[in-house]
Each structure stands twice: as structure tokens, then as C-alpha cells.
Amino acid sequence: MPRWEHGSEDRLKKAAIELFDEQGFENTSVIEISERARVTTRTFFRYFSDKREVLFAGSDELRAMLVEKILQAPDVGEPLKVVTAVLSEFDWESLGSRNSQRQRQAVIAANPELLERDLSKNHSIAVGFMDALRQRGVDADIARLAAHVGIQLFCTAYIHWLEAGVKSDLALMSESAMSLLASIVPTNAQLPFPGEKSARVAAKQADRSPLRRTGQR
Amino acid sequence: MPRWEHGSEDRLKKAAIELFDEQGFENTSVIEISERARVTTRTFFRYFSDKREVLFAGSDELRAMLVEKILQAPDVGEPLKVVTAVLSEFDWESLGSRNSQRQRQAVIAANPELLERDLSKNHSIAVGFMDALRQRGVDADIARLAAHVGIQLFCTAYIHWLEAGVKSDLALMSESAMSLLASIVPTNAQLPFPGEKSARVAAKQADRSPLRRTGQR
DNA sequence: GTCTATAGTCCGATAGAC
């Protein structure tokens, strides 16, 4: 018989989610969580660097996996599509039932500190994507935009996916978000340098000072 | 003769920035900051809800001002442009010299907690923009995308603006970022609505139910 | 596993400005 129970981490996670749901994040102390999980606070902080992290366990591994997908993508000629594709193709249901994900999002949305951490996690995925795209030879500014905008597109899709019925498809939602984006991005005809300054000239100007652009497209 | 010195808030801000710069954010306690500003920690927390906020003082007012610009915009037919225009037209130099802004960004980038707060502030501006656009009659999903993507475009521009020489122009930088985005978003030919040319028409369709629609593509 | 520093809150008191 073990001197201590095993599975402390899982018990802590379970206890935390239960308590946050019952009485809110800020009304729940680490002491309470630890007591319910039958460990000391010391053990809590052994597994989670701070109180919020208990809701984001595994996010580092998820990010690493997604970044790897970017690095392995057969073609990064359309970086925005690569990003949304990687995100859409992941099996999000594997992270828990849609209902539990909805509940988790609700807990997060209800607390500024948790929202802050959530944004931070998404941002670090974006940075991972950006770096991966750059490694694949994508221009730095394009990589940044593709990573951040791609994630934003996915978030829009994810929101709808969470709220929708079981039949809904994330990839389809992402496509819709992409169409929506295409509909609000000014086309070349509406660009700052019309007429005498064609898109080519605009690109050349961009090359010199503002945002260096490499010759794609 | 006043029993206490006036201008505690300013002294606290100044002391905090100095100390963060000298010895880093996490190596500086609120006690230290308060001592240098000749007040107690109680006074610090009267002005700043937490230790990080001292670096983001005035951000609520800035957000309110920018949101108001969105509400007052003559036309929101091109929501993405409205967002980038509002951000570009603001006089950022009024917040301090470019050098001091560079230094501030460096301090923030060097600390995860501060980065987290920074992201959170940007996000709340995005939410403000989104709500304002919706108030102006823009479809919810378009408003969300325009707000978040617009801010991302501006961030890209801002990064370059900070690094560039005095001659650089934020509006121009934003235009460049917009062109860059246009270059990576799949064109209409690849869209589910091949017949549509005008962004406004697409937006109108979106009005009805962009992402809820199941039969596209 | 215990001990300690820091963050952040609450309440009451006090001095000056209006």
C-alpha cells in the first residue's frame, strides 16, 4: 500500500474545477482545493505554478503538438490557411465533451484573471506558430499576421462550434470565418496607392521602409 | 503646510518605472516602490488595483477615447479600415517619446506577468471596438473579426513604428500591414460566394447569418 | 513539511481643503 494516494494531480484538477464551478474562482482558495484533494498546498504548487494554471494543464503539450504540425505541413505557401487548417484538424473533442468545454469557457469568461491567462496561452500558441512559419521560410511580418489572424479566425469558429449542435464542423466554421475576413479586407483596387502607383509599386515602397515584404503573391 | 505631500500617484508611477528598469519587475516589491514615493503600500493599492497596473495607468481612458472615435466614425461600411484608421490617427507620441515607449515595451516583454496584462489591455480595447461596431449596426461576427484583426494589424505597424526612425508614419505602416494581410487572405475566386465582387454585398449577406449557415461551399 | 515574504483587503482614524 502506497504511503500517499496516487493521482494527486488529477484529484487537484477535479477538485479545482468543481470548486470554481460551485463558488467561483476568487472565492476558492488553494487551501480549499488541496484539502478536497487530500494533499497540502505545497503539493498543489508542485504541480501548478500558480492557482490559475490548474485550469490550463496540458496547454504546453497542446501548443507543442500544434507547432509541430506547422513544421510538418507539406506546403506553407498559404500560411493563413495552414494555420487554420492545423487548428481545425485537431480533434478538440479529445479534450473533453463539448459541454465540459463550454463550462470551462464560462468559468474563464467569468473571471478577469483567468481570461488574462487564457489570452496569454493563445498568444503563446501564436508566437509558436509565427516562429514555426519563419523557420519554414515565411517572411517575418507575414508569419506574425498569419499566426495571429489565423488564431483569431479559429477562435471565431470555435465560439460558434461550442454553441452549435453536435453536427457542426469546425473546418466548415473556419472556412466561413475566412470568407467573412475576405469580405472585409480591402481588395487591391482599394489600396492606398491606386492608379499611377500599382500594387507592384506599393510592394516596392513597402520593401524599402515600412514592412519588409518578400515577393510572394 | 500639508501633512502629506501631494502628487502621490505621480511619484508612485515614477518610482515604479525607475525601479523596474533598475532591477526588474519581479525583483521589485510594492513596499520598495512605496518607500521611494514616500507613502505606504496602502496608498499604492489605493491608486493601482495591483502591482502591474502601475505600468498601465491611463489605459482605461485611452480605450474609452478610441471607442468613442469608433462610435463617431462617419461611416462603418469598411469596419476593418475604421479600426486601423482610429488607431493610426491617434497621436501616440503624446503618450511619451518613442524612446520611452520602446523602453516600456522592453520592460513588458521581459516579464510574463506584464506581457499577460498587456495582452489583456489590448483585448479589452478589441472588445470595446467590437461592441461599438455592433452598436453601429455591424454584424456580430464581422465586428469581432474587424476589431481583433484591426488591432493585430496596428500592432504590426506599431512594432515597426517603434523601431523605425523619426520620419516613419503610423498610418503608412498600417496601410502596409493591410496590404500584407490582403496578400495572404484567399481571394474571392476561392470564396464560397464566387459571384460577389463587393465587400459590402458580402457583408450584407453575412448580416443574415454568416457562420450559422450550414450549406456553404 | 514548515516557515516566511509579498500581495492585496478591510476598517477606522486623522488632517487639510472646500
Add this chain to the structure above:
DNA sequence: GTCTATCGGACTATAGAC
């Protein structure tokens, strides 16, 4: 007298050090 800014001190929880 009322309002505002400050102080003092006691208190809890987080988080890290020993």
C-alpha cells in the same frame, strides 16, 4: 460640516524558500 487623501495596523492568501 463634508469631502478627499492619507496613514496605521491587522488580516488572509499566494507563492517561494528553507
